[in-house]
Amino acid sequence: MSENDYLPGAQVPDARGYFGAYGGRFIPEALVAAVEQVAEEYEKAKTDPAFAAELDGLLKDYTGRPSPLTDVRRFSAEAGGARVLLKREDLNHTGSHKINNVLGQALLTKRMGKTRIIAETGAGQHGVATATACALFGFDCTIYMGEVDTQRQALNVARMRMLGAEVIAVKSGSRTLKDAINEAFRDWVANVDSTHYLFGTVAGPHPFPMMVRDFHRVIGVEARQQVLDRTGRLPDAVVACVGGGSNAMGIFHEFIPDAGVRLIGCEAAGEGAETPRHAATLTKGDPGVLHGSRTYVLQDEDGQTIESHSISAGLDYPGVGPEHAWLKDTGRAEYRPVTDDQAMQALRLLSRTEGIIPAIESAHALAGALELGRELGPEATILVSLSGRGDKDMHTAAEYFGLYDSEGK
Amino acid sequence: MASKLSEVLAAAKAENRAALIGYLPAGFPTVEGGIEAVNALVEGGCDIVEIGLPHSDPVLDGATIQTADDIALRGGVRIKDVLHTVAEVAAAHPEAAVLVMTYWNPVDRYGVARFAADLAAAGGAGCILPDLPVEESEEWRKAAGEHGLDTVFVVAPSSKDHRLAEVTAAGSGFVYAAAVMGVTGTRAQVGNLAEDLVARTRATTELPVCVGLGVSTPAQAAEVASFADGVIVGSAFVQRILDADGDQAAALAAVRTLAGELAEGVRRR
Structure with missing residues (x-):
């Protein structure tokens, strides 16, 4: 597989992260520097053959693609x-498919020199994939999961903990995925120097919707x-x-x-x-x-x-x-x-x-x-x-x- | 013509003291009870009040304000109640500047121009929109400007110098300097990031720089007042009302007392 197979040169979204009227970057000032760092590092990684080769190898020999x-x-x-x-x-x-994005962002985390990863999870599949990559790369890992979801996806909670991740059951709001994301953002604002928020879907502020899509x-x-x-x-x-x-x-x-x-x-x-x-x-x-x-x-x-x-x-x-x-x-x-x-x-x-x-x-x-x-x-x-x-x-x-x-x- | 917010800050400066800025969410514990509480803040000594628009997803708030927002939303608070709170406080206390602090989506949904018009008609002085970065703020700033409202932007310890210049150039009224990296809530220490941030911010603007996040005691207020133009306190007021556990008279007495103690603090700089 060539690097172009998963890292496209597509020009959508625009420079501000808009797909037509949608997207953008609605974030607190405290996170602007961190999100800009992710965007800049991703742009560099996209054209770095060493990054492509390392991700290629992982997708083939670790994920089984x-x-x-x-x-x-x-x-x-x-x-x-x-x-x-x-x-x-x-x-x-x-x-699940979640590992594709997680491995890409884990490599990016290493490039940024950060040592801790946080993530939200709903079904637990993104949490398990993230905990897996953290075990592989030696990152500290905290997963936020709505309390309702920790109950209905208890097997995945056990998997994440087996992999060495801390799983925090979020008790606010509807106690599901939305609230897990809220809590992960709160953690990120407080710990942004050491921590990458490994967002698990094609939502969130630019560049996440584009970057997560590219990895998938x-x-x-x-x-x-x-x-x-x-x-x-x-x-x-x-x-x-x-x-x-x-x-x-x-x-x-x-x-x-x-x-x-x-x-x-x-x-x-x-x-x-x-x-x-x-x-x-x-x-x-x-x-x-x-x-x-x-x-x-x-x-x-x-x-x-x-x-x-x-x-x-x-x-x-x-x-x-x-x-x-x-x-x-x-x-x-x-x-x-x-x-x-x-x-x-x-x-x-x-x-x-x-x-x-x-x-x-x-x-x-x-x-x-x-x-x-x-x-x-x-x-x-x-x-x-x-x-x-x-x-x-x-x-x-x-x-x-x-x-x-x-x-x- | 100077805005209401600028006038109030200038008056504090003329007294050689920092301004005291207090925050409470609207509708907490009830709409009318919330109005009484905000009035008590002003009567206790706040120069400026921020009235929070309770939100379902307060990602920048810690547990205390999340709890208050939940109580307000479960009580059925609506945007019209927030505007009603602004109107009542502004009418009762024409000497104070009344701001709204809100996440962006409620304004977006209500209609940007409509919200600016209704806030101005209620006697509001401006808005703080903590999840609306400068890049996304043009539509709001245009509407705010047309209605004479100030737009207060937040800067954070992580903001780089070139970024501070962009943010302060877009804002008006004052600059809200976040004392720490994190969400709202009381903290044992204000930390040394705040003083450095205020100095870096002042290098980019003539606007007053006020410090919030984690400030809760008169001693902290005095410390912050030694290097900033204003001291912002929120969660400590909310906590007093939560601690009163439904006793409205006790809640009002507690927030009035705290405002008074903090008002002394900002004069001890």
């Missing part, structure tokens, strides 16, 4: 016969070539789940110039996008500022953030990356709500037709693919980002399906 592309024929039969191909980010080391861009670069090699043509659609939106931006980005390829993001609709209990930010939110950038936000008419709800901790977030906001407004991507029930049915279906247990986050994309396949019919090819594996979700799934009962369902 390239990740496979899997034809799922029995699952496809349920998707109107459309051919469904899974990009297997669940097979990466640590079990490898997903789409590999997948596009794999689909061409496998089928002889481009897919009709690329489907991914969207919380903050990192795996979706990673798989979408390489396909943006391919006008014939539909890009479809699946948001968490929780109990239904028409109910108050959902996390469908692009479907139901309005433009505003949250966590450092202008984007769509679930908010009330006074600009107070509305708490989101999803069975999936990783999608339970009332904001979204600004590049997704831009892709929505320009019409280049479509965003659909997927309910908890739809996602859980898709999770069970993939488990029982293919022997692959997906993360609940990724199951939202699978549910979207089932719906889309029925719309497009058997001639269609649909590429799905299987962003993570479902081991961490077994407790939630067991409760949902009654698997702990003596008979199961």
Whole structure:
């Protein structure tokens, strides 16, 4: 893989970090110097062959890239016969796509001479990946996780602690991902000299949305070539789940110039996008500022953030990356709500037709693919980002399906 | 014509003392109770008050102000209540300058021009927007300027000298120098970063430089007053009200007493 495969020269966003009307840098003065340092160091690293070579080596020999592309024929039969191909980010080391970005930013942390990393996590996948990289590089590591999420993703809390990270359960606000980000920002303001905030999604102040996307861009670069090699043509659609939106931006980005390829993001609709209990930010939110950038936000008419709800901790977030906001407004991507029930049915279906247990986050994309396949019919090819594996979700799934009962369902 | 904020700071300077600036969120513990509390700050000796707009995501605030914001929001406080608080305090105390301190999204959502117009109509003197950096502030500054409102920017110990010059050039009224790197909350020591930051800031501007973050006692106020034009106290007032545990008379007495002690402190420079 050449350096250009994951570090593009794309000129979006503009110099101030705007994708159209979205993005920018809404941060306190105390963090301006640190965020500028990240941006400057990233610009230098992007053109440094030694950085590219080191990251390349890690992605290949540590993460296990390239990740496979899997034809799922029995699952496809349920998707109107459309051919469904899974990009297997669940097979990466640590079990999700999150490691791609984490390794890139860990190398950047080393370049900046910082010794401590903090991160937020929802499902725990970004936290596990960050704790993993900190163990590998010898950084001190503190992970902020909403108290609700520490309970529903207890396995990942144990993994992070096993890896030597300190996990802090955040008890403020909705006690989920949004509040974990708030607390990580508070830590960063106080400890910015020694500490890098290894932000885990394509949101936050510039350069994070661009940089995190660039580190995940490898997903789409590999997948596009794999689909061409496998089928002889481009897919009709690329489907991914969207919380903050990192795996979706990673798989979408390489396909943006391919006008014939539909890009479809699946948001968490929780109990239904028409109910108050959902996390469908692009479907139901309005433009505003949250966590450092202008984007769509679930908010009330006074600009107070509305708490989101999803069975999936990783999608339970009332904001979204600004590049997704831009892709929505320009019409280049479509965003659909997927309910908890739809996602859980898709999770069970993939488990029982293919022997692959997906993360609940990724199951939202699978549910979207089932719906889309029925719309497009058997001639269609649909590429799905299987962003993570479902081991961490077994407790939630067991409760949902009654698997702990003596008979199961 | 000098702004209200500039006049108040100039008057303190003429008395050869630092100004005392007190902060409380609106709607805490209730809208009317909050108005009484802010009035008590002024009556106790604050020259300037900052009225906080409670927010769901106060990323720059420590546990004390987070708790107060939660209480205010659970009580149903709205932006109109914040503006009502400004109007009541400004009417009761025309000698004081009344500022609003708010995260950016509520202003953005309310409408930038509308917020500036309504704040000015309520008798507000200006705004502090701690998560709106200079680069993103043009629309606000234009609206504020049209309505005679000052825009106070924050500088931090991490701000480099060239950056300080950019920030102070954009601001008006005074410069808010953050004494420490961190979120709001009381601290045992103000730290030596503040004096250096004030000196570096003064090298870039004629504006008064006021110091906040972590200042809570009369002794700290006196220390800060020895090198700054104003002393900003927030969490210590909020904590007094939390400690009163619902006894409004006790809360008002406690914040009035603290304001009085701090007002002595800023005169001991």
